[in-house]
Amino acid sequence: MLTSGLWFAGSMVGIILVARFALYEPAQKLARAGGLSRSATGQMLGYLTSAPELVATVFVATTGLFTVVSTNILGSNIVNTMLAVVAGLWFAQIRRLAGSEFRLEQAILAATLVIPVLLLVTGQDTALWSGIALFAGYIAYLRVMRSRSEAGGPVEEADARRPWRANRAYIVLQVAILVAGLIGLYLLGDVLGDSVYELGTAFAVPAVVLGGLTAIATSLPELTTFFSSFAAHRKAGTDGNSEVMHNLMASNVVNLFLVQAIGVAAYTAFA
Numbered sequence: 001m002l003t004s005g006l007w008f009a010g011s012m013v014g015i016i017l018v019a020r021f022a023l024y025e026p027a028q029k030l031a032r033a034g035g036l037s038r039s040a041t042g043q044m045l046g047y048l049t050s051a052p053e054l055v056a057t058v059f060v061a062t063t064g065l066f067t068v069v070s071t072n073i074l075g076s077n078i079v080n081t082m083l084a085v086v087a088g089l090w091f092a093q094i095r096r097l098a099g100s101e102f103r104l105e106q107a108i109l110a111a112t113l114v115i116p117v118l119l120l121v122t123g124q125d126t127a128l129w130s131g132i133a134l135f136a137g138y139i140a141y142l143r144v145m146r147s148r149s150e151a152g153g154p155v156e157e158a159d160a161r162r163p164w165r166a167n168r169a170y171i172v173l174q175v176a177i178l179v180a181g182l183i184g185l186y187l188l189g190d191v192l193g194d195s196v197y198e199l200g201t202a203f204a205v206p207a208v209v210l211g212g213l214t215a216i217a218t219s220l221p222e223l224t225t226f227f228s229s230f231a232a233h234r235k236a237g238t239d240g241n242s243e244v245m246h247n248l249m250a251s252n253v254v255n256l257f258l259v260q261a262i263g264v265a266a267y268t269a270f271a
Contacts, residue, residue, distance in 0.1 A: 046250025
C-alpha cells in the first residue's frame with residue numbers, strides 16, 4: 001500500500017509541475033501571440049486543465065470502478081469551484097466573480113455541480129443514455145458559447161490585450177511544449193489510474209475515498225492556472241476575472257459533459 005500511495009503522491013506532484021510549466025506558460029504565450037481575449041484564453045486553459053480528468057477517467061472506467069469516475073468528476077468540479085473562490089478571495093476579486101456580469105457562467109457552473117449529484121443519487125451515472133445526454137449537453141454548451149461570442153461577448157472583450165508578433169519557430173516551440181505537456185499528463189494519468197486501481201482492489205480502499213483523492217489530484221492544474229492568472233494580471237495591471245471564470249466554467253463543463261460521457265462509453269465498451 002505504501003508503494004501505491006507513493007506513486008499516487010508522485011503523480012500529483014508531476015501534474016502540478018506539468019500544468020504550470022508545460023500547459024499554463026505556453027498557453028498564455030500562444031494566447032498573447034494570437035491576440036485572444038481573456039475569456040477565450042480562459043476557455044483554452046479550461047480545456048487543457050481537464051486533460052488529467054480525461055486520462056484518469058478513461059483508465060479507471062475501463063477497470064469497472066465507475067463509482068470512482070463519477071465521484072472524481074463531481075469532486076473535481078466541487079474542488080475547482082472552491083479553488084476559484086479561494087483564488088478570488090486571495091486576490092480580493094471574489095465580488096467581481098460573483099457579480100452580475102457573470103450570471104450565465106454562474107448558472108452553467110451550478111448545473112455542473114447539480115447534475116452529477118443527481119446521476120449519482122439515482123444510480124444512472126453508468127447508464128448509456130446518461131452518456132448520450134451529457135454529450136448533447138456539451139454540444140448545447142458549444143452553441144451557447146458561439147452565440148455569446150457572435151453577440152459581442154462580455155465587456156472585457158473590448159479591451160483584450162493586443163497581440164504581439166511572434167515568429168513561426170517560437171509558435172512551433174510553444175505548441176511542442178503543450179503537446180509534450182499533454183503527453184506527460186497522459187503518462188501521469190496512467191500512473192494515477194494504476195495506483196487508484198491497486199488501492200481499490202488490493203487494499204479495499206472505498207471507491208468514494210479514491211474518487212475524492214483522484215478529484216484533488218486532477219484539480220491541481222486548475223489550482224495552478226487560477227492563481228497564476230490572477231497573479232499575472234495583477235502584475236500587468238489588468239483584469240483577470242473573465243479569464244479565471246471561463247477557465248473554471250470550461251473545465252467543469254468539459255469534466256461533466258464531455259469527459260464523463262467518454263467515461264460512460266469506455267465503461268460500456270470495455271468494463
